[in-house]
Amino acid sequence: xxxxxxxxxxxxxxxxxxxxxxxxxxxxxxxxxxxxxxxxxxxxxxxxxxxxxxxxxxxxxxxxxxxxxxxxxxxxxxxxxxxxxxxxxxxxxxxxxxxxxxxxxxxxxxxxxxxxxxxxxxxxxxxxxxxxxxxxxxxxxxxxxxxxxxxxxxxxxxxxxxxxxxxxxxxxxxxxxxxxxxxxxxxxxxxxxxxxxxxxxxxxxxxxxxxxxxxxxxxxxxxxxxxxxxxxxxxxxxxxxxxxxxxxxxxxxxxxxxxxxxxxxxxxxxxxxxxx
Amino acid sequence: xxxxxxxxxxxxxxxxxxxxxxxxxxxxxxxxxxxxxxxxxxxxxxxxxxxxxxxxxxxxxxxxxxxxxxxxxxxxxxxxxxxxxxxxxxxxxxxxxxxxxxxxxxxxxxxxxxxxxxxxxxxxxxxxxxxxxxxxxxxxxxxxxxxxxxxxxxxxxxxxxxxxxxxxxxxxxxxxxxxxxxxxxxxxxxxxxxxxxxxxxxxxxxxxxxxxxxxxxxxxxxxxxxxxxxxxxxxxxxxxxxxxxxxxxxxxxxx
Numbered sequence: 001x002x003x004x005x006x007x008x009x010x011x012x013x014x015x016x017x018x019x020x021x022x023x024x025x026x027x028x029x030x031x032x033x034x035x036x037x038x039x040x041x042x043x044x045x046x047x048x049x050x051x052x053x054x055x056x057x058x059x060x061x062x063x064x065x066x067x068x069x070x071x072x073x074x075x076x077x078x079x080x081x082x083x084x085x086x087x088x089x090x091x092x093x094x095x096x097x098x099x100x101x102x103x104x105x106x107x108x109x110x111x112x113x114x115x116x117x118x119x120x121x122x123x124x125x126x127x128x129x130x131x132x133x134x135x136x137x138x139x140x141x142x143x144x145x146x147x148x149x150x151x152x153x154x155x156x157x158x159x160x161x162x163x164x165x166x167x168x169x170x171x172x173x174x175x176x177x178x179x180x181x182x183x184x185x186x187x188x189x190x191x192x193x194x195x196x197x198x199x200x201x202x203x204x205x206x207x208x209x210x211x212x213x214x215x216x217x218x219x220x221x222x223x224x225x226x227x228x229x230x231x232x233x234x235x236x237x238x239x240x241x242x243x244x245x246x247x248x249x250x251x252x253x254x255x256x257x258x259x260x261x262x263x264x265x266x267x268x269x270x271x272x273x274x275x276x
Numbered sequence: 277x278x279x280x281x282x283x284x285x286x287x288x289x290x291x292x293x294x295x296x297x298x299x300x301x302x303x304x305x306x307x308x309x310x311x312x313x314x315x316x317x318x319x320x321x322x323x324x325x326x327x328x329x330x331x332x333x334x335x336x337x338x339x340x341x342x343x344x345x346x347x348x349x350x351x352x353x354x355x356x357x358x359x360x361x362x363x364x365x366x367x368x369x370x371x372x373x374x375x376x377x378x379x380x381x382x383x384x385x386x387x388x389x390x391x392x393x394x395x396x397x398x399x400x401x402x403x404x405x406x407x408x409x410x411x412x413x414x415x416x417x418x419x420x421x422x423x424x425x426x427x428x429x430x431x432x433x434x435x436x437x438x439x440x441x442x443x444x445x446x447x448x449x450x451x452x453x454x455x456x457x458x459x460x461x462x463x464x465x466x467x468x469x470x471x472x473x474x475x476x477x478x479x480x481x482x483x484x485x486x487x488x489x490x491x492x493x494x495x496x497x498x499x500x501x502x503x504x505x506x507x508x509x510x511x512x513x514x515x516x517x518x519x520x521x522x523x524x525x526x527x528x529x530x531x
Contacts, residue, residue, distance in 0.1 A: 020337070023334055023335065024334070024339065027331070028335075028353045028354060031353075031357050031412070032356050033372075034357070035359075037368050037372055037378070038364065038365075038368050041371070127465070127513070128468060128469020128510075128513065129466070130471060130490065130506065134489050134502055134503060134505075135503075137493060138493075138502075138506075215358065219358065221363045225490070234361065235363040235364065238361075238363055238364055239367075239472070242367055242476055246367060254361070261360075262359055265352070
């Protein structure tokens, strides 16, 4: 790879050239280290005593695929995972439906309160999650609305909307609006134009927004913890389990979710690249 | 849109909502009672932000300037941790750092560490955990601003006899400042509000303001106190964020 600096000066500084790449590699390794550990230890055996539930061991005992076979053994955990998937799917759908229009509006129109909308988006992204969680929970409490699946769905949709809006806005900003004008000239009404021209053109942005919202929802712990009530999610279940010890099934689930996420992301990146 | 507006309302909402006694003294009570946690959270936030910036900047720099055609791939690697919920990553760290775990156990058996030494439960492990979790948020804005820098500017500086260090200090770094500002914001705010690391990796005496809010709300169910605390935290951070937004403009950060 061509060095960015002029090659003529300081040819003796040879070893320092490797300093930054090595550091970067180390950094990336450090960032993904816990993931390797999770994946590795999801294949670890545990010595179970009689009558005690299996817990992950901090030392390597031996290779096994046992936990993948016994994946759905713990009903609480399994339902927590399915809750997470369900909420992630539903809230991502809702966030996409609402966020697309917000993103489009932000990209296209200069309306009164636009900068206010901008600021609220910014606030929502940058506000600490504890505050958001506490605010949402007190909102539901003050309405005497029971916390559970519905509040989770509403909260997750809410915090995903800005991210979808930003993704869609980025896509819409690069869009040629004369295409819409052309469609209108050819006799298409505003609705037909939107469905046949705008929406397909925005689709990659919308899809990226959907995946982002899905990932955010799956990842979220803090807000779920505040608004979930008795409807336990995967991360909150794991958090609760830290006190008593983590069953190995958690690592197996985490590994599967991780792999699914990576595959989805790779597919998404590949389709984006092909488009360009 | 409606949801957006309602968030803005909700942020102010928790105050008097439960008991309409308009007890503004709540704020003073809460503030004096939890001063320790607030101070600790702010201190942790500052340390984490500085450390994360120092750690992340060289990586962002290298990828932006020397990443070549594999930039996307490197970014993808950096974002890899996001595919596992951060609670589980934190749990994984607590697992790694167990007293007899992979790291400490090994070091102890070689004899590099005394038997009784531990990392979990200390301020260090909490800080390390928060830093770890926020590094991607630090690195992305840095990368974005460094990536936009025209390489010809650096070459021009060198043609004008600037050394590599001078070119960096006088050209590259000033141009990356917007990214630094955004990174500071995106790192410090979640760092101050974090409570997962403090409760998974920390011990007694490492609790942060987020822990208090969480336990007041979910365990003690003292809603007004939790809400007042959350409001105070929000107010502190909003002042900071508003100053930043004034300097930068919000568009730079949200796009």
